Amino acid sequence: MSLRHAVLATLLPGPQSGYDLAKKFDDVMRTVWYARRNQMYGELAKLTEAGFAEEVAEGPRGRRLYVVTPAGRAELRRWLVDVEPDRTVRDETMLRALLVSTLDSADALKVLEREENALAPELRDLRAFLDQQAGAEKPTDPLMMGLDLRARMVEAMLGWIHEARRRILAQRR
Amino acid sequence: MSLRHAVLATLLPGPQSGYDLAKKFDDVMRTVWYARRNQMYGELAKLTEAGFAEEVAEGPRGRRLYVVTPAGRAELRRWLVDVEPDRTVRDETMLRALLVSTLDSADALKVLEREENALAPELRDLRAFLDQQAGAEKPTDPLMMGLDLRARMVEAMLGWIHEARRRILAQRR
DNA sequence: GAGTACATGTAAATTGTTACATGATTTA
DNA sequence: TAAATCATGTAACAATTTACATGTACTC
Numbered sequence: 001m002s003l004r005h006a007v008l009a010t011l012l013p014g015p016q017s018g019y020d021l022a023k024k025f026d027d028v029m030r031t032v033w034y035a036r037r038n039q040m041y042g043e044l045a046k047l048t049e050a051g052f053a054e055e056v057a058e059g060p061r062g063r064r065l066y067v068v069t070p071a072g073r074a075e076l077r078r079w080l081v082d083v084e085p086d087r088t089v090r091d092e093t094m095l096r097a098l099l100v101s102t103l104d105s106a107d108a109l110k111v112l113e114r115e116e117n118a119l120a121p122e123l124r125d126l127r128a129f130l131d132q133q134a135g136a137e138k139p140t141d142p143l144m145m146g147l148d149l150r151a152r153m154v155e156a157m158l159g160w161i162h163e164a165r166r167r168i169l170a171q172r173r
Numbered sequence: 174m175s176l177r178h179a180v181l182a183t184l185l186p187g188p189q190s191g192y193d194l195a196k197k198f199d200d201v202m203r204t205v206w207y208a209r210r211n212q213m214y215g216e217l218a219k220l221t222e223a224g225f226a227e228e229v230a231e232g233p234r235g236r237r238l239y240v241v242t243p244a245g246r247a248e249l250r251r252w253l254v255d256v257e258p259d260r261t262v263r264d265e266t267m268l269r270a271l272l273v274s275t276l277d278s279a280d281a282l283k284v285l286e287r288e289e290n291a292l293a294p295e296l297r298d299l300r301a302f303l304d305q306q307a308g309a310e311k312p313t314d315p316l317m318m319g320l321d322l323r324a325r326m327v328e329a330m331l332g333w334i335h336e337a338r339r340r341i342l343a344q345r346r
Numbered sequence: 347g348a349g350t351a352c353a354t355g356t357a358a359a360t361t362g363t364t365a366c367a368t369g370a371t372t373t374a
Numbered sequence: 375t376a377a378a379t380c381a382t383g384t385a386a387c388a389a390t391t392t393a394c395a396t397g398t399a400c401t402c
Binding site: 002005006009012029030031032033034076077080081085086087088089090091092093094095096097098099100101102103107110111114115118139140141142145146148149150152153155156157159160163164167168170171 | 175178179182185203204205206207249250253254258259260261262263264265266267268269270271272273274275276280283284287288291312313314315318319321322323325326328329330332333336337340341343344
């Protein structure tokens with residue numbers, strides 16, 4: 001049940017609506033803990049009921065703004081520091097990578113190329129953004145740290161793709 | 174719905190029971206697509222109903238052995254080659270890494286250290302196994318390729334942890 | 347005034363988790 | 375013969391996905 005804490009942390013910077021959070025999940029959280037728009041509203045309701053968030057204002061178009069309560073901050077800290085992490089993984093990209101080796105070499109190379117074409121531009125954009133932000137005031141900013149981690153992950157995946165291709169081509173002869 | 178294809182691929186090498194598959198998911202698939210023991214039985218039933226697997230024998234203790242049918246092989250290939258991958262991620266380790274920056278520096282360093290202590294031995298074991306297997310006959314074996322990918326991912330995460338620690342300590346002064 | 351983006355939800359179906367139930371065979 | 379491991383499942387609950395429903399404010 002990590003969605004609760006992902007939402008709590010995303011709400012931390014200040015009063016935001018479910019819609020605002022959904023956008024942040026699409027932009028920043030997507031590569032870490034994906035969630036759909038309609039999950040936000042349910043989670044905000046549960047968070048409010050539990051006393052970890054509260055509604056502070058209503059804006060135009062029925063917009064409801066929430067903030068994290070002190071109890072919510074404490075809960076987030078408790079979860080990060082005291083709760084033993086659930087290290088189980090469910091990553092379709094990795095699963096597909098693993099299963100590529102069940103294909104014949106032509107299919108395998110095709111699939112690997114598609115992955116590379118999806119990941120290479122992402123890494124380029126990440127690197128460009130991070131380089132541009134280098135030397136900024138806040139090097140420990142969650143966004144910066146998160147994007148740096150993502151860049152390292154994508155780089156590792158691309159390195160693996162090159163190695164996989166090399167092995168498949170070597171075995172062909 | 175990747176479980177279906179993860180099970181199909183795991184069943185590929187030959188006749189196996191739900192129990193056998195569960196063990197493989199615990200050992201090898203754990204770092205890619207985790208699934209519980211009791212999910213296997215349900216998935217095998219669905220796979221059989223869909224014609225992608227079939228029961229071929231009964232062993233001792235009610236052990237039921239399944240194999241992948243030709244239709245199952247075709248389905249696995251179709252999914253890998255023709256179905257656009259779902260690249261959404263849900264990774265608690267990455268989520269926690271991102272949220273570490275919401276903590277004060279003492280807590281953050283503590284949490285980073287715990288992660289490092291969990292990952293460093295895993296990487297050591299992976300490297301030892303891969304080095305030992307280097308030069309084996311089957312360099313494109315799914316297990317080898319999967320472990321190589323996992324090693325690269327863990328390495329990337331450890332690199333990020335060191336960078337995160339460096340930034341936190343630098344900001345302290 | 348039309349189109350776009352904003353904004354919040356609900357219902358049904360699927361997938362995954364937790365807890366429990368049951369019994370067989372092997373090994374010490 | 376007791377304990378460990380093998381072996382399959384079900385029921386209730388929680389999380390997630392998909393599809394739908396509804397209406398508001400801004401911008402051209």
